[in-house]
Amino acid sequence: MPVDYEHGEFYFFSAVDATKKESTIFAPAFEFNYGVAQRRNFMCCAFTCFASTGNPAEYGIGDMQLGIKYVFSRRLTNCLNWAFPDADGAFG
16 A cells, blocks of 8 residues: 555564575665655666575675656545556666
8 A cells, every 4th residue: 555645664574585506685675655745656676595505595785776656546435546557667
C-alpha cells in the first residue's frame, strides 16, 4: 500500500537465497518509504550481506536502492490497490 503524503514507514527485514552449493543471507536490512508528494513515494533500501559462495565466506554492505514510486491507480472501496512500479538505482 502506498504511504500517504508526508507520512513515512520504516521496517527491518531479512532474506535468504540458497542452493545446494551456496547461500546468501541479507540481514539486517531495512527499507524506508516516505510520501514526498501526492501519489509519489521516495524509497531507500539498504542491507548487509553474508555470502558463502567461496572460501572464506564474505560479509559486507550490500547494494543500496534509492527510488521514486508512482501510484497509477487509487484504492477503491473494498478493492485492492494496483501494484505500482518504481524507478530506482542500485549503489554499492
